[in-house]
C-alpha cells in the first residue's frame with residue numbers, strides 16, 4: 369500500500385526515509401512539497417511566486433518498490449498507467465463519493481502521470497478495507513482469531529474470502545515506518561463518530577464496488593488503502609484509488625486459499641529478486657540490485673494488462689517524451 373510523504377529537504381531524515389531511484393523532477397511554476405517512495409507532490413505557484421494553499425500536483429513516478437526498497441530501475445509507463453487507472457476508478461466511484469480531481473492539464477514533463485487536485489484537510493487515518501485474509505490481517509487472525517478486533521470464524525487461511533469487506537484502519541506512520549493497526553474506537557476518538565462511520569462505510573463500499581468490476585475482468589482486489597479529505601464536513605476521496613500500489617491485486621484464475629497468492633503486478637520482480645540469479649539476500653539489509661530488462665519489460669506489461677483488463681481500453685501512452 370502507498371506511503372506517507374517525506375519532507376523534501378530534511379537533512380536529518382534517517383537514511384532509508386529518502387527515496388532511492390530517480391529523483392522528483394524540477395517543474396517550472398511549482399514548488400516541490402514532498403516525495404513518497406514512488407510519488408511526488410508539488411504546490412502550484414501563484415502570480416507572486418508563492419505556493420498556493422488550495423491546490424496540489426500529484427505526480428506518479430515510474431519508481432517501483434519491492435520488499436520495502438525503492439528499486440533503482442524505473443518501470444517505463446508505470447506512473448502513467450497508475451494515474452490513468454486512478455482517474456478511471458474515480459469515475460466508476462463517482463456515484464458513491466466525490467473526489468479531489470481538478471484537472472489533468474499539467475506540465476509537459478509530467479503529462480499523463482500527474483493530476484491537479486484540491487488540497488484538503490486529510491483524515492489522520494489510513495482507511496483500509498480487506499475482502500480477503502492475508503498480510504497483516506492474517507497475522508492478527510493467527511495470533512488472536514480476530515482481524516481489526518472483529519472475531520472471525522475458525523478455519524480461515526491465507527487467501528480466504530470474507531463474506532463482505534472488513535474495515536481495518538491503521539495509523540499514518542512516517543515514511544520508512546510501518547502503519548500500526550487502529551481500533552475502530554481509536555478512529556472515532558481521532559475524527560469523531562460521524563466521520564468514522566462514514567469512512568468505514570465508504571471504504572468498504574469502494575472495495576466491494578472495486579471487486580464487482582475487477583473480478584468480472586479477472587482481477588481480485590484483496591485489500592485496499594484509501595485516503596479521505598474533509599470538505600464542508602463531507603468526505604472526499606483523495607490520493608490514488610484501487611491501483612496496484614494502494615491495493616493487493618491478484619490474478620483471479622490462480623486464486624487458491626491456503627498459501628500466499630501471487631501478486632498480479634510484482635510477481636516477476638519478487639521472484640527474480642529472491643532467485644539465485646539476482647545474487648541478493650533479502651536478509652542482508654543491502655539494497656536490491658537493478659532489475660534485468662526482461663523482468664522490467666514483463667512487469668511493465670503486467671501494469672498495462674491490469675489497466676486494459678479493468679478499463680477495456682488499450683493503453684496508449686499520452687505522456688511526456690512522445
Ligand code: Q0Z
Pocket residue numbers: 371372373374402403404405407408409424426427468485486487488489490597606607
Ligand atoms: C496526499 C502523497 C506524495 C503523492 C498528502 N488532495 C490532497 N490534499 C491534501 N493532501 C493530499 C492530497 Cl492527495 C496528500 N498525500 C500522499 C504523497 C506524493 C501523494 F509524496 N499526501
